[in-house]
Amino acid sequence: MEKTSGPPELERAERKGHCMFIEVFSILLALGLLMFFAYRGYPVIIFAPIFTLLAVVMSGIALLPSYTETFMVNAANYVKSFFPIFLLGAVFGKVMEMSGAASSIAHHIVKALGSNRAILAVVLACSILTYGGVSLFVVAFAVYPFAAAIFREANIPKRLIPGAIALGAFTYTMDALPGTPQIQNIIPTTYFGTDAYAAPLVGIIGAIMVFAAGMYWLERRRKQAAAAGEGYGEGHINEPELQSNQNQSYMNIWLAILPLAIVLAGNFLFSRSGLSVEGWYDAKMLEESFKIANVKTVSSSWALILALGLGIIAAMLINAREVKNKLAAGLSTAAAGALLAIFNTASEVGFGNVVKTLPGFTVIKEWIVGASNNPLVSEAIAVNVLAGVTGSASGGLSIALEVMGKQYLEMANALGISPELLHRIASMASGGMDTLPHNGAVITLLAITGLTHRTSYKDIFAITVVKTLAVFILAFGASLFM
Structure with missing residues (x-):
């Protein structure tokens, strides 16, 4: 007997389903490989385009x-938009370090609070430096020697230091508190036409939630260790030299804080006062000569560029002799760090923009957007997932907003949701699941402290979970008052 085939419609549906599976699988495979190789320490700059092209071929x-017209164009656009902030932020942090201002701030806070509040002292020291514009990596280097000294004095396990630094530097001061000059708070301004002070009340509430829950977790872990008779521990590596720290002199605390205050004040003045950069240039001239249709999409970056420039000058002047001796080497180090950071992120942005053109992404996008009718919740899911996959807060945030930012803005406008809320939720969500084990900042922090994922990552992950939960609580809560 002759074998008969099924109805043509069924065969077409089966073929379509098979193709769709391959298309979605190609994206998930590329994402998984990128995450795996990043975790293993391979450079994202090289492997992001490789895995991008793998997904392209499979699709x-x-x-x-x-590669040349989608990946490279979008990567280059990201560099164009944010390189000044990456570079000036790195230079500012390095000058603060070279001048001795960063170590002075950390020293005075730790000394003022004492060993009885060792964890709080470390968290606050990191918070002040990060909120003032110092990069996360510089903060970790600056605070660690003092954290080690005060934890040893209080006999608190050294393994808790990374969690304390992560709470102070990688969470609420990075993306929740209004006006923070960190890049995670600036990226959404390009997509939503907001500024660094968007949704200040939501940001402050979120910061309080994360700080309180994070401190509760760390203090609970400290008490558990004390009850078990566990102290600072012996045989640690990368231990700071006690004698040199004891004999070192530090500059006046108010002088050390001055550059941070200038950055914060300058950012506010150039963003939300009569000196706002929005009014510096004629709108018609900007559109005709520079193709800037809406100055709000660039004004936040302009304001921060000016503020960081003033902060750098101030940081150099407060200890000019010391900075002068180290300036050439310090600027080279800062520039190299800025280049590596932005090109890593730009490669991830290029990856995301190629992925969004692939047929399988339509299915993934529908799943993310369809996970909730609330654009704030959907946005939080998208940013958290992509930040977790890429291991980068700025990378995941950029990909999510580049791919779906316009759609979220349209949904929000239709529901009467302020773009400022979109900004704050997106920014805070980027600092949620980004700190998975393959995150560069986590790996660097553990290397600085001489600890491992096995000994200290549990506390970093707990802080990550706290931050992620806070974002969704805020997203749902904000929806109730729309």
Whole structure:
């Protein structure tokens, strides 16, 4: 007997389902490989385009045009938009370190609070430096020697230091508190036409929630260790030299804080006062000569560039002799760090922009957007997932907003939701699941402290979970008062 085939419609549906599976699988495979290789320490700059092109080939899309006209164009656009902030932020942090201002701030806070409040002292020291514009990596280097000294004096396990630094530097001061000059708070301004002070009340509430819950967790862990008779521990590596720290002199605390205050004040003045950069140039001239249709999409970056520039000058002047001796080497180090950071992130942005052109992404996008009718919740899911996959808060945030930012803004406008809320939720969500084990800041922090994922990552992850939960609580809560 002759074998008969099924109805043509059924065969077409089966073929379509098979193709869709391959298209979605290609994206998930590329994302998984990128995360795995980043975790293993391979450079994202190299492997992001490789895995991007793997997904392109598996999806049956043109290979070379996808690389040169989509990946590279979008990566270059990201560099164009944010390189000044990366560079000036790195220079500011390095000058604060070279001048001795960063170590002075950490020293005075730790000394003022004492060993009885060792964890709080470390968290506050990191918070002040980060909120003042010092990069996360510089903060970790600056605070660690004092954290080690005060934890040893209080006989608190050294393994809790990374969690304390992460709470102070990687969470609420990075993306929740209004006006923070960290890049995670600036990226959404490009997509939503907001500024660094967007949704201040939501940000402050979120910061309080994260701080309180994080401190509760760390203090609970300290008490458990004390009850078990566990102290600072012996045989640690990368221990600071006690004698040199004891003999070191530190500059006046108010002088050390001055550059941070200038950055924060300058950012506010150039964003929300009569000196706002929005009014510096004629709107018609900007559109005709520079193709800037809405100055709000760039004004936050302009304001921060000016503020960081003033902060750098101040940080150099407060200890000019010391900075002068180290300036050439310090600027080279800062520039190299800024280049590596932005090109890593730009590669992830290029990856995301190629992925969004692939057929399988339509399915993934529908799942993310369809996970909730609330754009705030949907946005929080998208940013958290992508930040977790890429291991980068700024990378995941950029990909999510580049791909779906316009759609979220349209949904929000239709529901009467302020773009400022979109900004704050997106910014805070980027600092949620980004600190998975393959995150560069986590790996660097553990290397600085001489600890491992096995000994200290549990506390970092707990802080990550706290931050992620806070974002969703805020997203749902804000929806109730829309």
